[in-house]
Amino acid sequence: MAEPIEEIYAIPAEYRKMENTHILFWLVKDISWCLVWKLLGILMIAPTLGIALVIAWRTRHLKSELAHNLAIVFWITANSYWMLSEFFGFENAPIGHLTDGKHLAVIPFGIGLGILAWYYLVTKPREAREAQVATL
Numbered sequence: 001m002a003e004p005i006e007e008i009y010a011i012p013a014e015y016r017k018m019e020n021t022h023i024l025f026w027l028v029k030d031i032s033w034c035l036v037w038k039l040l041g042i043l044m045i046a047p048t049l050g051i052a053l054v055i056a057w058r059t060r061h062l063k064s065e066l067a068h069n070l071a072i073v074f075w076i077t078a079n080s081y082w083m084l085s086e087f088f089g090f091e092n093a094p095i096g097h098l099t100d101g102k103h104l105a106v107i108p109f110g111i112g113l114g115i116l117a118w119y120y121l122v123t124k125p126r127e128a129r130e131a132q133v134a135t136l
Helices: 013-034 038-058 063-087 102-135
Strands: none
Touching: 013 038, 013 063, 038 063, 063 102
């Protein structure tokens, strides 16, 4: 019986450059947060989140990549909200009876986690079953 051919995923150089720039912006944003450089941290939200959205859009035809890139979009959203809550002093402000300002970041974190859970628990097993049937 023939060995199955392993699928190769190649990233175009233009996309790789964008991903590398994305990492640079993300690090500058988080370093600005760490050092409480408010203006720079706030300015870095747009390019960091913007490039994450472009990457997710460009990989939308690959379910695995889309799921992971959407999780990154929600991670950056949560991370940026958390940073803003600290910069503007509402991280400890009570929100209802259950939480405070900073902990609302759990919503986008949870959405990202939910996307990955759906991918790994539903989509990926379905793809594996379909691939198995196709090879029979």
